Amino acid sequence: MKIAVLAGDGIGQEIVKEAVKVLEVFRSEGQSVELEFAPVGGKAYDEEGDPLPPGTLALARDAQAILLGAVGGIKYDSLPRPKRPEQGLLRLRKELNLFANLRPALLYPELAAASTLKSEIVSGLDIMIVRELTGDIYFGQPRGIRINAAGEREGFNTMIYSESEIRRVAHVAFDIAMKRNRRLCSVDKMNVLETTELWREIMIEVSREYPGVVLSHMYVDNAAMQLVRNPKQFDVIVTGNIFGDILSDEASMLTGSIGMLPSASLDAQGKGLYEPIHGSAPDIAGQNIANPLATILSLAMMMRYTFGDDMLALRIENAVRGVLAKGLRTSDIFEAGATRVSTSQMGDAVIAAL
Ligand code: IPM
Ligand code: MG
Secondary structure (H helix, E strand, O other), rough: OEEEEEOOOOHHHHHHHHHHHHHHHHHOOOOOOOEEEOOOOOOHHHOOOOOOOOHHHHHHHHEEEEEEEEEOOHOOOOOOOHHHHHHHHHHHHHHOOOOOEEEEEEHHHHHHHHOOOOHHHHHOOOOEEEEEEEOOOOOOOOEEEEEEEOEEEEEEEOOOHHHHHHHHHHHHHHHOOOOOOOOEEEEEEEOOOOOHHHHHHHHHHHHOOOOOOOOEEOOOEHHHHHHHOOHHOOOOEEEEEHHHHHHHHHHHHOOHHHEEEEEEOOOOOOOOOEEEEEOOHHHOOOOOOOOOHHHHHHHHHHHHHHOOOOHHHHHHHHHHHHHHHHEEEEEHHHHHHHHHHHHHHHHHHHHHOO
16 A cells, blocks of 8 residues: 655644554554655645645655645735645645545434534434535636726636536446445536536436436535435435535534544546545644544545455444544544543544554
């Protein structure tokens, strides 16, 4: 397993350290695990003046999988856009063609009370969001801020999807639905946006190859509402880059904490970048209180999707369930009666449970 480890900024450093401990356990058991470390995001900007230095990109290209912590920090917000930490991540996704972003929202029974929603609404929740990750308004040209005919500044971006971009992510979503409960909901805004009218057309076209999957469609505003009204109606959701960005943060809160949710970003060959869906959380960075479980669970996804090793994936997931069942909680998921633990204590507990 050749893995590039890009811890990034803020709590990224702390949580990745805990995930690396898991990989070291596997190595001590005889797995061949090769780790290469490199900076990304603000850290890379500080060290090399570029949020995705050539060396980091080369390492990521060369690896089979990438483990990423988080990027971003307030002090970088005034930099020119290409130098900002987020660009490191966006370029990495784009350069490596990691178009299929899988974001599961799974509620661990032990955490039902941590959700802000009533437990009967969320208990048993198990949704997979498939977010397209290398297209849409995130990357569309033209874009910028310009002076218009009236002499006023205006900002503009381009929402754009080609047929082939929609088709390939559709296939990923249908394939995943086949392995789950065979219900796929495609989220668009076709009542207003042509880009997503094409999106819906292609989804319907691809659905003919998957007669076993029930495809439905929902407008994004309604989907945002349904996610808090009755989230269990969903099995797999497929949507574009920006809608997926928003809906996946929303879905994460159903599960109690954004600190619990992993993600995988895959290319067509199964190479993947694995990262927690949360950000660098500068407000709690360096305090050893962040939740490392999303990052550790991202490793489980790595074992499953890149290395095809369900056994190792399940071991990690069961270890996480084990520590939750024991009542161990970082601050973000703390509740009365539980045992509050630090980032590193949580990591150690997972190792012990492994
Ligand atoms: C995410 C993040 C990123 C995104 C940011 C950090 C660029 O919010 O992975 O969801 O918008 O895709
Ligand atoms: Mg986001």
